[in-house]
Amino acid sequence: MSNKFEILMNQLDMPLEMRNSEAFLNAEIEKVLVHKVSRVWEFHFSFANILPIEIFRELQKRLAQEFSKTGNQAIFEIHCQNSQLSDELLQAYYQLAFEEGPCASHGFKSLYQDLQVHLDGDKLLIEGASTIDTEHFRKNHLPNLSRQLVKYGFPHLTCQVHHSDELTQQQAENFQAENDKIIQAANEDALKAMESLQQMAPPPEEKPASDFQARKAAAKPNLDKAEITPMIEVQTEENRLVFEGMVFDLEQKVTRTGRVLLNFKMTDYTSSFSLQKWMKNEEEAKKFDMIKK
Incomplete structure (x- = not known):
């Protein structure tokens, strides 16, 4: 010393x-x-x-x-x-590298920090799923990992992902399981929304419709029989279009003149839309209370 x-x-x-x-x-x-x-x-x-x-x-x-x-x-x-070291010490320093500096970025850290590594000459081989071996990580993050290890006393190493069939399969299964959860939750929310709309709907009128009312009703689109257009297929303006989806955001604003603006967002999981509806006053806006998250 x-x-x-x-x-x-x-x-x-x-x-x-x-x-x-x-x-x-x-x-x-x-x-x-x-x-x-x-x-x-x-x-x-x-x-x-x-x-x-x-x-x-x-x-x-x-x-x-x-x-x-x-x-x-x-x-x-x-x-x-x-620069000789045990596998245990190598693993400890590898995980330490993600606690500071550029390696601490969330995306890189979440995918790489808990993986197993070993040395092969001047290469640091990282056991991981093939899906994480992307050009973005090879170009922008793995060189930062190598430079961080040099600061700890390591020689300059080339960091590479060694594809693991087991981890690739496991990641695919995890993704599918998570995707199934999302779809299940969306379906449950959609069912609750439909039940709420049915409860809020006014009872049908008993009196026979006049000729004018019959013509007016015929002019309206029959949503039960309408062709549903996936949102991803909507490319241009349409005069009449029917799509269905989940309302996932909602905001109502009242202007100084008393008009009401309803902003809401919908998705059918192929794409998403932002929608607006202007109303003359808050009384008219009550007609659209059925639009909820």
Whole structure:
């Protein structure tokens, strides 16, 4: 342990058993870069071997806490003379990489962090479903993972997804199960909505319809027999169009002039529409109370 490194350990009040461990036996501070504007102190450490994960975390925590007392931030990178490590330590550092920096992005982290890894020469092979091996991750995220591991003392590794048939099948089954849940919930909501509409509908009139009323009723579309158009097929304006779906958002606004604007959104799971209805006043708006989520 060099004098400068020992002084730093005293400042950080590192536990004695860690200071005296083999991990810090040939420890040195190679250089320190002080970024005055951002108030970041960037340490470059040299160790004989990659640190045990608990010692790394303790060093990281104490360094951050000590320098934050003076309004500064401390970060560090590690260079190791020997990069050999156990599978257990490799897995621990792999998961650590997703806790900070660019690897912490939600999409990348949620798909990759819990996967198993192993080394094959200068390659880090990640056991995963074939569906996560996309150009987006290969181009934008896996290089960041490699650079993050270098900061922990690893050599430069090429990160690759090793396709696992078992994980690919498992992901497909999970997707299907989740999709079935969504469809089941949508069907249940649709059934409840139909029951509510039926309860709110006025009773049929007993009196015979006049000739005028008969002609008027004939002019209206018979929704029970109308051809239903999937939303995804609607490309242009239509004079008369029938589609069915789920109302999943609803908002009603009253303007300063008293007019009422009803905004609502519908989906049939092929596509979604935003719809509007203007009404003269709140009294007229009551006719459309049946439109609910």
